[in-house]
Amino acid sequence: MKTRVIHLVSSLSFRDKVLLIAITCLILPAISTFTVYNYLTKDAVKEQAIISAQNELKLTDEYLKKVFEDMLYTLNFIQLDTELNTIFKYPSSAIASLQEGTEYEEFINDQKVQQKLDTITLLDQKAYVTILLNNGKFYTNYSFHEFNPLNLKNESWFKILSKLKGYRSIWIAPQPTMIASERKNNQFQLSVARPLRDSNLGVYGYAVVTVMENRIIDILSSENTDHSMVLLNERNNLIVKNHYFDWKITEKMSEKLGRNTLDVMTIKDEKYLINSRELSITGWKLISLNPYDHAISKINAIFKRLFLVQALAYILFLILLVFLLRKILNRLVDLKNLAKKVQNGDLSVRSEAQGNDEIATLSTSFNLMLDKVNDVIEENTLTLTRKRQAELAMLQAQINPHFLFNVLNSIRMKVMMKGDYDSAGMISSLSKLLRITIDKHKGMIPFREELAINKDYIRLMNMRKRHVIELKMEVSIETSNIKLPRLVLQPIIENAIIHGLNEQEGHILIKAKYSHPIFTIEIEDNGTGMPKEQLKRIQGSLSHSEEEYSSQSGRSEGFSSIGLSNVYERMTLTFGENFLMQVQSEPDNGTKVSMFIPIQEEENHV
Structure with missing residues (x-):
């Protein structure tokens, strides 16, 4: 028998073997799960009933907490x-002997207090506010005919108020309803009281905020429509209950509930699921009583439906598993056929496998490999094109150098013979700039020569402008021999003069330091700076330097035609993608252009 089974299994195809293993691994756990599930359902039902009751209790606590916080806020x-406080501490009657017209001032102050008290409400429920001052005055936001606030001084809890420290308060409940118009609908009320204290005057009055029991009953009933809920004070006395609480609590029963936190209690021959939660603000206890049979009936029904759903789900999953496994294994065949086409030299094919499994990952890697091969071919072609474009941008300004330099030297000599040494110096600087610009044999020059070029450029700009621009340099000696592409600083300095300084008087600071392997250059002006929108566009052009460069390559605007994007393009082509160029600017705080150049080899030094 064993040999026959082994022979039968070995005769199956790879796909059938995978299906057989998958079905076996699904059915065996399913049988075990249903067996254990049936055994543990009873305990799980009770646990879920307790969790559900605790969640309802927590939600009710949040609503009550909001009401109590609003009372404290008042x-x-x-x-x-x-x-x-000014009106309460220094009433007009106290200074009546010192100033005339205090009766009118007192009337105005009373109106101000009354107006503020009348506007005090707690969400959608009115709060009754009482303020008693030691001088005999009182303020309320209810009518004196509804209740005489002076009667509060006769309450037992009122004597405790003056002994409270700082901003401490006392909560009073249960308390018979004091407002006459509310007694019909509310038998009890909840209050919080606090002494009004000043560091100099001591206690100068008392404030009491009261809400009716209907507000609390609404909260207890809104989220608990099918079971009872009560609120006990710190002495385990009943404060309020919801309308579903249909039996009378004796003092003994109240104490029993107050001691209980989580249990099943028998009341009048009926089991109740008890949950208790202490309110953080008042220290009172919120207790829910849910008939046990009713509590577990819904959850038990849910478990039964869940059991049925799981059984159906296993059957559906079994069918789905067979279908998906067949589909996945077919994808392996497709991938094998695709590999054969690539092996024959067709790099345009791509795998269409989708998903997050290993086969899809393998297909994605296969596609990425083909894309990378194509990208390398395209990148090599694009790099050559970009280098040619950069060279073309530099060659556009070239003219016959021998003729131009001979003419400039002749002009300089004639100017010097006439004694105009400033103009002769200007012509000499121009000749140097033109020579380095059109000399196609000097692609890379030492940094010290680049600085000398820009000194001549600033000298030329100062000669042709009324306002003098000062060029400052803070350059480390180790940077002198580092090679850079020629004319990488001049376009930045030209932009600083034209746009940053607006061709007005100012200074430009060039900083340079080398800390292996990064060569840092900063060009900073004290000009007008630029707004955020313009700065964002410039920073964006540096991340799209190729398009920016292409759009500028057809224009001729002197030395500045190369532009920031052209500088970024040339430096990136020379030093690779690790080259970084940043532009920082704020309105009226100047502009700073920073270049971080990776120097990897000693050949970068002369």
Whole structure:
């Protein structure tokens, strides 16, 4: 029998073997899972019922916390409002003997206080505010006929207020409703009280904020429509209950609930799932009582439906697994056929396999390899084209050098014979600039020669302009012999003169240092700078230097025609993609162009 099974399995194809293994590995865990699942369902049902009740309790706690925070906020507003404190601490009656017209001032102050109190509400529920001052005055946002606020001084808790320290408050509940118009719909109310204290005057009054029980009942009922919920104070006395709480709590039962945190309790021969949560602000306890059978009925039904869904899912997954495995294995065949075409020299083919599995990853790598080969071919062609474009941009300014230099030297000699040495110097600087510009044999020059070129350029600009531009240099000696492409600083300096300094008086600072392997050059002016939008466009042109360079290659604007993008293009072609060029500028704070040049070989030094 064993031999027959081995022979049968060995006769299967690779695809059938994979399918057989996959089906076996799916069915065996499914049988084990259903067995264990049936055994553990009972405990899971109870655990899920407890978690569900705790989540409802947490949500209700958040709503209650919001109401209590709003009540404290009202007290803080009364305690910290500058205008209210001034009126409360120094009432007009206290200075009546010192100033005339205090009755009118007192009337105005009372109106200000009353106006602020009338606007105090808690979300969609009105808050009743009472302020009692030691001088006998009081303020409320309700009618005196509804309740005499002076009666609060007779309450037992009122004596505790003056003993409180700082901004501490006391919560009072349960408390019979004091507002006459609210007694019909609210048997109880909740209040928070605080003494009004000043570091110099001591306690000068008291503030009380009150809300009706309906507000709390609405919260307890809104999220718990199918079970009971109660709120107990720190002494385990009932504060408020929702409408679904249909049995009377005795003092003994209240204490039992207060001690309970999480359990199943039997009340009147019925089991209840008890959950308790302490409110962080008041220290009161929020307790939910959910009939146990009702609590687990929904979750138990969910588990049964889940069991059925899982059984159906296993069947569907089995069918889907067979289909997908066949499809995946067919993709391997397709990939093998594609490799044969590439082997025959066809680099245009691509794999169309999609997904995140190993076959798709292999197909993607295969496609990337083909793309890389094509990119290398295209990049080599593009690099040659770009080098030719850069050379063409430099050659556009060339003219016959022998004729031009002979003419310039003749002019310089005649000017010197006439005693105009400044003009002769200007012609000499121009001759040097033209010579280095059109000398096609000097592609790379030492950095010291580049600095000398720009000194001549600044000298020429100062001779033709009314405003003198000062060129400053802070250059390390080790940078002198580093080779750079010629005329990489001049376009940047020209832009600084024309656009940064607006051809006005100013200075340009060139800094250079070499810290292996990075050669850093900074060109900074003290001009007008540029706005963020313009700076962003310039920075963008450096990341699209090829298009920028191509658009400029057809224009002729003197030395500045090369432009920042042309400088970036030439430096990138010379030093590779690790070359970095940055432009920093702020309005009225000048502009700084920084170049970070990788120097990898000793051949870069003369």
